[in-house]
Amino acid sequence: MISEQDFIRLSAYLDNQLAAADRAALEVQLTRDPELKAALRDLRLQVRALRALPRRRVPRNFTLTPAQAEQLRRRSPLAGLFPAFRLATSLSAAAFAIVTALSVLRPAALPLAMAPAPAPAPEAALATDALTTKSAAGSAEADMQSLAAPPETAAGGGLGAATGDESATEAGADSPTPEVFSVAGFPTPSPTELAYAAEPTPDAARQALSGADGQADNAAADSALTTASAPLETPPPPALTPLQQWAIGLGALTAILVALTWAARRR
Amino acid sequence: MPRFATDLYDALVSLTPMDEPALIRDAQRGDVNAFNRLVLEYQALAYNVAYRVMGEAEAAEDATQDAFISAYKHIESYRGGSFRGWLMRIVTNACYDELRRRKRRPAVSLEDMLTAPDGTENENGSVLVSADETPEERAQRHQLAEALQRCLDHLPDDMRMVAVLSDVQGLDYAEIATATNVALGTVKSRLSRARARLRDCLQEARELLPSVYRLEDEATT
Structure with missing residues (x-):
């Protein structure tokens, strides 16, 4: 049985494509190996x-008429732009790949709105109780202070304060209602604004808590923040980082350039 | 101009000596007559390569026509070297395009179904059959040609292309490398594999080989 390697050598030998030394070695081998010699034959x-x-006779001449030649010489303007399109497509595709890779490899570049929410602590329920108790005992002055604050601050602090408010108490709700804001003289916020506004800042929360009860401690306030934001969590609208925006733009540009290059090439 | 007149003109033109580099230069300047001289010189080779690769007369004709149109459009890109290799590259590409088209829309013409794959039954077929052949020898040669074409048809496209260019048309490795746009080493290995597959396929027709060619072989070795 002739090996594949031997067959490659025989094939090259037949076409006189072996180096002199290989050729001499194979010729020696051929004198000793009848099977190899039979394979060569x-x-x-x-x-x-x-x-x-047999050679086939051509069925007709394939010469071009002057009219055909003239038509072939009139190239489409798009065809002349083919090299430029090809280069632009390559560059755009490379930029798209780089920007996409960067946007994937740098999750830190994600906006805060897309950052994962911290998991609620186990003691959150206890803290809620404490906060509710303290808030319920809050003075009217504290209510006014929290309601008079700007919406961003008031929403965080107002959670606790609102529990003491009549309208909130009557409704039995834990979250601020549009009526609460109306009382303070602010325009009624949309549900989305409420969701954003519901995200408390530590300072504002502490201020509100200390307003409600001057002896509220920071630990209780931190726990309360976690709990207070939990019921109001609604998925924020998807926000894109600048890198992601670039990636989408470059992807669209590349797709358009590929189509144009293909069209130019066809012409 | 009547067809016979153009054929006669083409025949006379093809008999005159050809200065290939000058014709190429003129064709690159847009001279269609110079280009047509080149077409007349190479159309038999181009058509036969296409025919052996495609295995069908109609497909070979389409591929050859496409190849010469493409050659005229791109002749400015020819930068020296073997013009035959450059042209065969265009023919090769045209064959691949035609093969792809035919795979999408497979079609076998009635003519191809009624004639032998090598076309020897057809009036346009063999032009190199010896007049000294006996009817038995001719039948045997016909049978062998059929077997060879059938085995060529069963090769993968890239191997078939190399086998046709090398063993049927006699191009050297460098020209085949140019025509198929692969390295010399790839040509060598691809050709070797194609020959090995053809050998296996031809086992059934093996007994025809010695009776037709043994005497010639023994005379040359």
Whole structure:
């Protein structure tokens, strides 16, 4: 049985494509190996048979008429732009790949709105109770202070204060209602604004808590923050980082350039 | 101009000596007559390569026509070297395009179904059949040609292309490398694999080989 390697050598030998040393070595091997010699003979016969295949007469001439030639010479302007399109497509595709890779590899570049929310602490329920108790005992002055604050601050602090408010108490709600804001003289916020406004800042929360009860401690306030924001969590609208925006733009540009390049090439 | 007149003109033109580099330069300047001289010189080679690769007369004709149109459009990109290799590259690409088209829309013409794959039954077929052949020898050669074409048809496209260019048309490795746009080493290995597959495929027709060619072989070795 002739190995594949031997067959490659025989094939190259037949076409006189072996180096002198390899050729001499194979010729020595051929004198000693009758099987190899028979394989060479068969291969030579096969190639000769292929070479002797009848030639087909051309069915017609393939010459071009002057009219055809003229038509072929009139190239579409798009065809002339093919090299430029090809280059632009390559550059755009490369930029798209780089920007996409960067946006994937740098999650820190994500906006805060897309950052995962911290998991609620186990003691959150207890803190809620404490906060509710303290808030319920809050003075009217504290109510006024928290309601008079700007919406961003008041919403955080107002959670606790609102529990003491009549309208909130009557409704039995834990979250501020539009009526609460109306009382303070602010325009009624949309649910989305409420969700954003519901995100408390530590300072504002502490201020509100200390307003409600001057002896509220910071630990209780921190726990309360976590709990207070939990019921109001609504998925924020998807925000894109600048890198992601660039990636989308470059992707669209690349797709357009690919289409133009293809069209130019076809012409 | 009547067809016979153009054929006669083409025949006379093809008999005059050809200065290939000058014709290429003129064709690059847009001279369609110079380009047509080149077409007449190479159309038999181009058509036969296409025919052996495609295995169908109609497909070979389409591929050859496309190849010469493409050659005219791109002749400015020819930068020297073997013009035959450059042209065969265009023919090769045209064949691949035509093969892809035919794979999407397979179609076999009635003519191809009624004639032998090598076309020897057809009036346009063999032009190199010896007049000294006996009817038995001719039948045997016909049978062998059929077997060879059938085995060529079963090769993968890239191997078939190399086998046709090398063993059927006799191009050297460098020209085949140019025509198929691969390295010389790839040509060598691809050709070797194609020949090995053809050898296996031809096992059934093996007994025909010695009776047709053994005497010639023994005379040359």
